[in-house]
Amino acid sequence: MTTTTPIRSRERDALLQSLRAGVVPRVGQRHVQVGRAPEVEALVADVNRIAGGGSAVRFVIGDFGAGKTFFLHLVRSIALEKKLVTVHADLNPDRRLHSSSGQTRSLYAELMRNLATRAKPDGGALTSVVERFVSTALAEAQQAGADPGQVIRARLADLSEMTGGYDFAEVVGAYWRGHDSGNEQLKAAAVRWLRAEFATRTDARSALGVRTIIDDPTFHDHLKLMSRFVRLAGYDGLLVCLDEMVNLYKLASTQARNSNYEQILRILNDTLQGTAAHLGFVFGGTPEFLADTRRGLYSYAALQSRLAENTFASGGLVDYSGPVLRLAALTQEDLYVLLAKLRHIHASGDPSRYLLDDDALPAFMHHCSGRIGEAYFRTPRTTIKAFCDLLAVLEQNPGVDWRQILPSVELKQETNPDLAPIEEEEGAPAHPWTAQAGAAGDDDLTSFRL
Ligand SMILES: Nc1ncnc2c1ncn2[C@@H]1O[C@H](COP(=O)(O)OP(=O)(O)OP(=O)(O)O)[C@@H](O)[C@H]1O
Ligand SMILES: [Mg+2]
DSSP states (O other): OOOOOOOOHHHHHHHHHHHHHTSOOSSOHHHHOOSOHHHHHHHHHHHHHHHTTOEEEEEEEOOTTSSHHHHHHHHHHHHHHTTOEEEEEEOBTTBOSSOSSSHHHHHHHHHHHTOBOSSOTTSOOHHHHHHHHHHHHHHHHHHHTOOHHHHHHHHHHHHHTSTTHHHHHHHHHHHHHHHHHTOHHHHHHHHHHHTTOOOOHHHHHHHHOOSOOOOGGGHHHHHHHHHHHHHHTTOOOEEEEEEOTHHHHTBSOHHHHHHHHHHHHHHHHHHHTTOOOSEEEEEEEOHHHHHOTTTSGGGSHHHHHHHOOOTTSOTTOOOOOSSEEEOOOOOHHHHHHHHHHHHHHHTTTOGGGOSSOTTHHHHHHHHHHHHHOGGGGTSTHHHHHHHHHHHHHHHHSTTOOHHHHGGGOOOOOOOOGGGSOBOOTTOOOOOOOOOOTTOOOOOOOTTOOO
16 A cells, blocks of 8 residues: 655645645646546546546535545546646635525626636636637638638537527627737626626627626526537546535525525536536535435435436445446545555655554544544545644654653544525524534544554
């Protein structure tokens, strides 16, 4: 398990910093990644299907702290490697799939801010995608000895047939005119429009001469347009990752929840019927977001029937082909491997610089199990944080033995903050579902194998 992969110091620092803060690292996940091989494989197949002209949708379901966000980031980095463009965002009360007061436009805008390509994995890549569309069209025009404006119009004609596509094509056309005439303002206005940053049609009309803007009702249509557009720019498709879907479950108004679920149904139908091309969606959510029959996706009959899990896949049998992908909890073995990887990263990939010997890893796990109970390896955030803290102390106090300080390593039981409903509109009563994390306190290292 101790590999000899060298780890660049920038990557090391970024990784350790995120993990200590309890957030999922943005880079270098492959150095930390453990377990979940069949789940990753299923998503790799999805990414390939999207790149090949198909579509995919997955609901990644896992308990609080189980690793959904980590998994989504990993899928995103795989998609980028495979030449897809990715967009991602967390849902929150101000960012939803359906609304009539701007929250959906705001979600779209967040997605566009986070638009990433392999060359710009950290986001902010929208302008370079548009640039790339223009430059490939120019190259094509030059090769064919054709008029660039005409080539661009011909390419954009593809978009004009789609819902909302006429103005989308007009806006990209405006970008090209700005590019051609050195009009930076026009280019900037076109990018602002594509980012859904125009709040009113009047403003859009005066800046770009178009009658529409990207607004709440056109969210899904615009993602479809964007998937077509990234193809025209030379990428293989678009992957949309939406995390923290539990925020829809938390909406107190039944009507608000249902209209958001209806939007999910549209996305799902589009995918299942194969009408979307080069487009995929990955949603991250907790089990109650999926299966709660009062407030979750299952409260919406059409979704419940489409998302019902394969009843044959029980008692140890698995099925990774349905839209719902349950993230199996990490095992103790996984966590052991993970700690070994953290030690390795901390030593910049050089085993001679390990700050802990092999005995320390099981001892540390034993300590965690004693402090926070049996669940410690299923929700690894706290354990990872504490382990990184321990490494940091050892690094700054050379000569200190881990045996001395291990007993004083503090770990707090994590609690799930997601389950309180958001009061709004009609103020429905709080849902009785309560966190069940950390129920058992038994110190079960007996089943642990190396
Ligand atoms: N497969 C994995 N390999 C290594 N580390 C992982 C893995 N999955 C999760 N982690 C780590 O575990 C911690 C919790 O993961 P993450 O934040 O993704 O959980 P989550 O399910 O999104 O939690 P929440 O319900 O709070 O959103 C993070 O520090 C993450 O880096
Ligand atoms: Mg998360």
